[in-house]
Amino acid sequence: NAGVTQTPKFQVLKTGQSMTLQCAQDMNHEYMSWYRQDPGMGLRLIHYSVGAGITDQGEVPNGYNVSRSTTEDFPLRLLSAAPSQTSVYFCASSYAGSGNTIYFGEGSWLTVV
Amino acid sequence: SQKIEQNSEALNIQEGKTATLTCNYTNYSPAYLQWYRQDPGRGPVFLLLIRENEKEKRKERLKVTFDTTLKQSLFHITASQPADSATYLCALDRTGGTSYGKLTFGQGTILTVHP
Numbered sequence: 001n002a003g004v005t006q007t008p009k010f011q012v013l014k015t016g017q018s019m020t021l022q023c024a025q026d027m028n029h030e031y032m033s034w035y036r037q038d039p040g041m042g043l044r045l046i047h048y049s050v051g052a053g054i055t056d057q058g059e060v061p062n063g064y065n066v067s068r069s070t071t072e073d074f075p076l077r078l079l080s081a082a083p084s085q086t087s088v089y090f091c092a093s094s095y096a097g098s099g100n101t102i103y104f105g106e107g108s109w110l111t112v113v
Numbered sequence: 114s115q116k117i118e119q120n121s122e123a124l125n126i127q128e129g130k131t132a133t134l135t136c137n138y139t140n141y142s143p144a145y146l147q148w149y150r151q152d153p154g155r156g157p158v159f160l161l162l163i164r165e166n167e168k169e170k171r172k173e174r175l176k177v178t179f180d181t182t183l184k185q186s187l188f189h190i191t192a193s194q195p196a197d198s199a200t201y202l203c204a205l206d207r208t209g210g211t212s213y214g215k216l217t218f219g220q221g222t223i224l225t226v227h228p
């Protein structure tokens with residue numbers, strides 16, 4: 001099993017550009033989420049989903065959109081990139097019976113110039 | 114507001130010693146507390162979960178304690194090895210029950226084990 005797969009691994013954007021970070025999981029997990037990690041800030045939740053067609057905001061949702069059309073995929077869209085969105089982004093998945101253990105992808109490094 | 118603090122930003126110890134990492138939280142009553150390991154350039158990897166009604170959990174050389182009165186968890190690595198060097202993150206569920214993948218993380222402690 002591949003687990004949680006994120007693409008791209010690295011990306012440089014210009015301010016104002018849009019892009020989508022892709023996330024796919026092959027574990028048939030109901031729950032998926034996106035976190036960003038910044039130095040000294042820890043991981044912060046951006047958006048999460050409890051199933052296909054259902055999404056909700058996390059702690060820092062502004063500037064990001066998500067959708068969940070299938071169980072497997074949970075893309076994160078940056079609508080108009082800003083330098084404050086320079087960060088490392090982690091996609092994660094979990095299922096109800098796991099005791100809330102979360103499985104993370106390897107991360108996407110985004111730089112906005 | 115809810116707050117999680119990992120007391121040490123960095124911890125340096127000698128190989129063979131026990132590493133003890135601390136996680137404190139305020140304004141929160143979590144049902145679970147978890148510890149993750151993160152290596153440079155990689156995603157966090159789950160290590161241990163402890164429930165609010167459990168005082169201690171062990172897994173090989175790892176031990177976690179959870180004191181809901183003190184609002185504190187201690188994470189111990191016994192007989193530490195250089196391969197244990199990494200960043201360790203504590204995390205709490207946000208809802209007091211099924212978290213739906215919504216965890217609140219501490220900022221992490223960078224552990225370095227010297228040969």
